[in-house]
Amino acid sequence: NAGVTQTPKFQVLKTGQSMTLQCAQDMNHEYMSWYRQDPGMGLRLIHYSVGAGITDQGEVPNGYNVSRSTTEDFPLRLLSAAPSQTSVYFCASIGASSYNEQFFGPGTRLTVL
Amino acid sequence: DAKTTQPTSMDCAEGRAANLPCNHSTISGNEYVYWYRQIHSQGPQYIIHGLKNNETNEMASLIITEDRKSSTLILPHATLRDTAVYYCIVRSNNNDMRFGAGTRLTVKP
Numbered sequence: 364n365a366g367v368t369q370t371p372k373f374q375v376l377k378t379g380q381s382m383t384l385q386c387a388q389d390m391n392h393e394y395m396s397w398y399r400q401d402p403g404m405g406l407r408l409i410h411y412s413v414g415a416g417i418t419d420q421g422e423v424p425n426g427y428n429v430s431r432s433t434t435e436d437f438p439l440r441l442l443s444a445a446p447s448q449t450s451v452y453f454c455a456s457i458g459a460s461s462y463n464e465q466f467f468g469p470g471t472r473l474t475v476l
Numbered sequence: 477d478a479k480t481t482q483p484t485s486m487d488c489a490e491g492r493a494a495n496l497p498c499n500h501s502t503i504s505g506n507e508y509v510y511w512y513r514q515i516h517s518q519g520p521q522y523i524i525h526g527l528k529n530n531e532t533n534e535m536a537s538l539i540i541t542e543d544r545k546s547s548t549l550i551l552p553h554a555t556l557r558d559t560a561v562y563y564c565i566v567r568s569n570n571n572d573m574r575f576g577a578g579t580r581l582t583v584k585p
Binding site: 422453467469472 | 518520522561563574
């Protein structure tokens, strides 16, 4: 298993541009989530999904959209990038059979100029 | 959602036990306590979790007070590679996990 994969690893955007951060997992996990981490701070939950077709907002959802059309994929869309969205983004997943552990991807480092 | 409070930073001598405290005074009866750590800018790594009883695995031990309002993560023999930020998290029923600022543990030679 590849676990949780994220692409791209690095991205630079200009203010107002849109883009999609990709997240995929091959562990057949039902629960997936997106976090952002600003320098020197903990992770903050953006959006999460408890299964295909179901998404919900976390702590800081504004400026981001998500969808969950398949169990494997959970893309995060930035509608109109702002400098305040400069951060490291982590995707994670939890399976019903592994209720204890949340697996994290390697992260995407995003800079908005 | 229950929130947690942790010290901002701690030091530990290499080879000694590292004891990281966490307060979660508003935890609900069916909420678990989870511990994760993050080394440099990598994704967080699961360490251990518990509900009421003390737990131990190959990485650490988790001691939860009887009233469940606090817990302590114990790394029995800290190494330099255990230097990281450690997060104590209370997990709600919907899997929503809220990370705080964590404790930055520095293991010194």
